[in-house]
Amino acid sequence: MKGKLEPLVRQALLEEGKNLKERLIALEEDLTHVTDNLQLEAQCIPNVTHPAVPIGGEENSFSFPIKDHMQIGRELDLFDFDAAAEVSGSKFYYLKNEAVLLEMALVNWAISEVSKKGFTPLITPEIVRSSIVEKCGFQPRGKNTQVYSIEGSDQCLVGTSEISVGGIHMDSIVPDSSLPLKYVAYSHCFRTEAGAAGMASRGLYRVHQFSKVEMFILCRPEDSNLFHEELIEIEEELFASLGLHFKGLGAPAYRKFDVEAWMPGLGRYGEISSASNCTDYQSRRLAIRYRPSSSDQEAAASGKRGKGASAAPTQFVHTLNATACAVPRMILCLLENFQQEDGSVIIPEPLQPFMGGLAVIYPKS
Numbered sequence: 001m002k003g004k005l006e007p008l009v010r011q012a013l014l015e016e017g018k019n020l021k022e023r024l025i026a027l028e029e030d031l032t033h034v035t036d037n038l039q040l041e042a043q044c045i046p047n048v049t050h051p052a053v054p055i056g057g058e059e060n061s062f063s064f065p066i067k068d069h070m071q072i073g074r075e076l077d078l079f080d081f082d083a084a085a086e087v088s089g090s091k092f093y094y095l096k097n098e099a100v101l102l103e104m105a106l107v108n109w110a111i112s113e114v115s116k117k118g119f120t121p122l123i124t125p126e127i128v129r130s131s132i133v134e135k136c137g138f139q140p141r142g143k144n145t146q147v148y149s150i151e152g153s154d155q156c157l158v159g160t161s162e163i164s165v166g167g168i169h170m171d172s173i174v175p176d177s178s179l180p181l182k183y184v185a186y187s188h189c190f191r192t193e194a195g196a197a198g199m200a201s202r203g204l205y206r207v208h209q210f211s212k213v214e215m216f217i218l219c220r221p222e223d224s225n226l227f228h229e230e231l232i233e234i235e236e237e238l239f240a241s242l243g244l245h246f247k248g249l250g251a252p253a254y255r256k257f258d259v260e261a262w263m264p265g266l267g268r269y270g271e272i273s274s275a276s277n278c279t280d281y282q283s284r285r286l287a288i289r290y291r292p293s294s295s296d297q298e299a300a301a302s303g304k305r306g307k308g309a310s311a312a313p314t315q316f317v318h319t320l321n322a323t324a325c326a327v328p329r330m331i332l333c334l335l336e337n338f339q340q341e342d343g344s345v346i347i348p349e350p351l352q353p354f355m356g357g358l359a360v361i362y363p364k365s
Contacts, residue, residue, distance in 0.1 A: 064341040068265025069332045070203045072339055073099070077364055081203070091193060091208045098361045102334070102347070103211060103327050105354035110213040110238065110325035111184055112354075117234060119184040119215060124164035126187050130154050132167045135285035137278070146191045161187035162321045165216040170286045173314055176293045180219035180227060184324060187212065204328035205263075205270060213324040218288065221280065224318035228277040231322035232257050235273050238324060242348040244333055246272070261329075264336045272333060273323035280316040289314040 001013055073079045078099035084092040095103055111121050130140040133147060133156050140147040140156045148157040158164055165185050174181065189212050215234065217227050232248070236259070239246050245262035247269060256276045260269035283289070292312040338346040343363040352359050 062264065062339075066264045066336070067339060068203070069335040070265070072335045072343075072345065073203075075343055075363060076345065076361055078335075078361075079204075089208075091206065093204065093207060098355075098358065099331065101355045101358065102331055102351070105347075105351045106325050106327050106330050107186055107211060107213055108354045109351055111186060113238060113241075113350075114184040114213070114215060114234060114324050117182075117230075119182040122161075122165060122183050122185040124158070124161045124185050124187045126158050126164070126190070127155050128158055128163055128167065130156050132170070132286075133158075133163055135170075136163045136166045136282050137285075138163065146193065148190045148192060157190035158187060159189050159191045160212065160321075161185040161189070161214045162216060165214070165321075166282055166286055166319060169218065169288045172288060174218065174288065174290045174317060176220075176290050179290060179317065180217055180223065183216045185214050185216060187214070204332045205266075207328055211327040213327075215322045215324050217320040218283070218317045219320070220290070220292075221315065221318050224277050224279060224320060227320055228257070228275060231275040231320060232259075235259055235275060235322055235324070239272070241350050242334070244272075244337060261333045262337065263333060264339075265332075270329065270332075272326060272329045275322035276320065278319045278321070280318055282319045283316040288317050288319075290317050291315075 001010070001017075005013070067075075070081075077097055079096055080094040081092075084094050115121055127150070130149065131154070133140045138147060138159065139145050140149050146159055150156065164187065165183050168183075169181070188209060190209050193206050193208060215231055217231070219227050236246070236248070239259065239261065246259050248257055248259055256274055258271050259273045259275075261272045262268075263270045291314045334348065335345055338348065340346065345361045347355060347359055347361065349359075
């Protein structure tokens, strides 16, 4: 078409180009439809299994009658819900004997493993101002709130250390060179669990107070999807190293990914962690920004160099969070999945060094 052509030839080529364009649009629509159908079909195909994997579902993992964690805990003298109910109310508990060691082991193991990935360890405040809770996207007041508020004050008990960590850099401009900021934080968590009831709420599955190790990242907006994938990979690596059966479930947060582990006592999978990309939802409310460096795309596009170059405007960071270890549910999973026919419970190998070398919890004589 760039060359010199006869009018009739040029007109014919124009018509042909128009027809090709229309055909291309139709083909692209067909391709989108076929691709979507292919994806749906592909999602129905499971991964191949190792030759040593037994045939059957998780319910076939045991050759003896299984017990739930409540029965195991009573028989091994690991916790006391009755005494805690008298002292504190329902959904509280005392950990005893090896369960205490197991909680400490899970916390230290999780912090140790995540710290190896470049995360800074933190122990956070467990009482925060109500305004911080709100800015992180939680509702500290209201009929069905999950937050414990301290009467006569503007403070609340945290339901997750995500809130405390999110507030560290509130009202600040983070140096671009320091991003990403990665934290692994330990805290106790407090939740009202308003409206929770039923079998799934028994025992350690849903309680008012528990220990948790949380991962938290502040990063540049263009990097948040990458770090979301990293958090999910860390979670899966942690749970796989303990030998747990688990699966992932996607859900909107902006983008949220839940991990569920097999819980034999419930006869189903139960949530043990989640990983969320909150984009700039929290950082806008907490006023956490960064100023892109002069080498970034905006400065390059301006064409300015040297002393006359104006500073790039600040931008809001993206925040992400993920559970490394929610202790009570992990204890539940370990007791139920590693129970033995003789009533003992095997401690997964990665946790044994953090329990003084203890490999098995045996019934008391």
